[in-house]
Amino acid sequence: MVKTKKSGAKYSAIVAISENLKRQKAKGKYILFLNRGINAVVNIDLSDIIPMIDFNSADIQVYPPNKGRLSLRKAINDTFFHSSANPENIFMTNGGISALDLIFKTLDVQKVWLPSFYWGAYKNVAKINHTAFDFYENIKFIENNIEQFKDSAIIFCDPNNPLGNKLDDIELLVLVEKLEKAGVIAIWDSPYRKLFFEWEDDDFYKKLIGFKNVIISESFSKSVGLSGQRLGFVHCSNQVFNEELNINLLFATNGINAFSQLLIEKLLTTEKGKQAVSDFKRKTTTDIKKNIQYLIEHKLLASEFYDDTEPLGIFVIANKSYDELLEQGIGSVPLNYFTTLPDEIANKYARICVSVPHDEFVKFFTDLF
Numbered sequence: 561m562v563k564t565k566k567s568g569a570k571y572s573a574i575v576a577i578s579e580n581l582k583r584q585k586a587k588g589k590y591i592l593f594l595n596r597g598i599n600a601v602v603n604i605d606l607s608d609i610i611p612m613i614d615f616n617s618a619d620i621q622v623y624p625p626n627k628g629r630l631s632l633r634k635a636i637n638d639t640f641f642h643s644s645a646n647p648e649n650i651f652m653t654n655g656g657i658s659a660l661d662l663i664f665k666t667l668d669v670q671k672v673w674l675p676s677f678y679w680g681a682y683k684n685v686a687k688i689n690h691t692a693f694d695f696y697e698n699i700k701f702i703e704n705n706i707e708q709f710k711d712s713a714i715i716f717c718d719p720n721n722p723l724g725n726k727l728d729d730i731e732l733l734v735l736v737e738k739l740e741k742a743g744v745i746a747i748w749d750s751p752y753r754k755l756f757f758e759w760e761d762d763d764f765y766k767k768l769i770g771f772k773n774v775i776i777s778e779s780f781s782k783s784v785g786l787s788g789q790r791l792g793f794v795h796c797s798n799q800v801f802n803e804e805l806n807i808n809l810l811f812a813t814n815g816i817n818a819f820s821q822l823l824i825e826k827l828l829t830t831e832k833g834k835q836a837v838s839d840f841k842r843k844t845t846t847d848i849k850k851n852i853q854y855l856i857e858h859k860l861l862a863s864e865f866y867d868d869t870e871p872l873g874i875f876v877i878a879n880k881s882y883d884e885l886l887e888q889g890i891g892s893v894p895l896n897y898f899t900t901l902p903d904e905i906a907n908k909y910a911r912i913c914v915s916v917p918h919d920e921f922v923k924f925f926t927d928l929f
């Protein structure tokens with residue numbers, strides 16, 4: 561008998577939706593896959609980057625350092641932290657999900673607080689790591705109840721998945737300062753941010769690491785569209801935490817794929833790489849913007865979720881149900897996968913990814929109004 565430890569985590573139900581949509585496509589139905597969490601306006605064009613990589617080298621063929629390549633961690637320091645971090649405090653991971661898993665595994669807190677509109681994996685990664693979790697309504701709620709969060713960690717996801725809204729950076733920094741004073745940990749999991757911001761101008765992470773209680777979880781899946789490369793990182797400046805994280809990282813991974821590290825390093829450090837990133841971001845965000853504008857103009861955006869914030873992407877909430885969208889061949893995910901709202905409300909809405917070519921988007925949405 562194979563006895564199994566059950567954590568209570570569930571295999572992603574979103575995968576079942578995606579499989580159903582693929583079956584429909586195989587039967588000949590035209591489907592626009594807005595259920596996925598990927599940028600699909602264009603691929604990042606790597607044709608000038610691949611020739612820079614020597615596959616016949618120890619760089620690719622041999623175990624990389626446990627924390628990741630030093631040259632990559634230095635490049636991340638320069639681009640994401642404007643050279644203000646210590647590369648020793650940066651740890652490469654297998655994408656953002658493994659960054660979160662390692663953080664949950666390493667962090668000793670009573671509870672992790674998730675946003676009330678949340679990426680479902682947070683719950684499951686918490687369960688796998690036997691970490692208690694709860695939900696906070698919004699940042700005002702945190703501000704007014706700081707004592708309640710003592711000895712806990714709070715996840716911030718901004719721009720948010722599933723809402724795609726962006727909170728005000730200054731308000732966030734003011735809140736983080738209050739949390740620091742109250743001894744509350746902030747886990748910054750915002751892998752969509754760097755898609756929308758110019759890296760040279762965006763000094764938010766530089767400001768964030770001025771606080772000792774902030775742990776950053778990042779990913780190259782969204783900002784450069786390379787989810788297949790499975791690369792992310794953790795930044796934390798607490799040495800005790802980092803020592804344990806380093807051990808957990810070693811025995812979970814034995815080092816992170818050297819090819820993906822080298823590839824991202826070329827994107828961050830070479831002129832051609834920077835150009836490829838910049839082209840990808842410009843083309844992607846241009847169509848995201850047009851798609852959101854189109855939804856607003858045709859009253860298809862669930863504006864009730866965007867009271868005092870702007871929808872930025874890559875997701876937004878449509879005021880149509882999963883079934884209504886599917887009738888037009890649009891794949892989505894019902895909002896009840898991402899919220900604490902009761903099902904009878906949440907099922908009237910769906911999360912859609914707006915990172916697809918604008919022309920295609922319009923073709924599928926024209927019959928909805």
Ligand SMILES: Cc1ncc(COP(=O)(O)O)c(C=O)c1O
Nearest residue numbers: 597655656657679721779781792
């Ligand atoms: C909010 C959020 N954080 C982290 C991730 C992790 O992505 P990856 O494991 O591909 O880096 C995702 C992916 O969808 C996400 O939506």
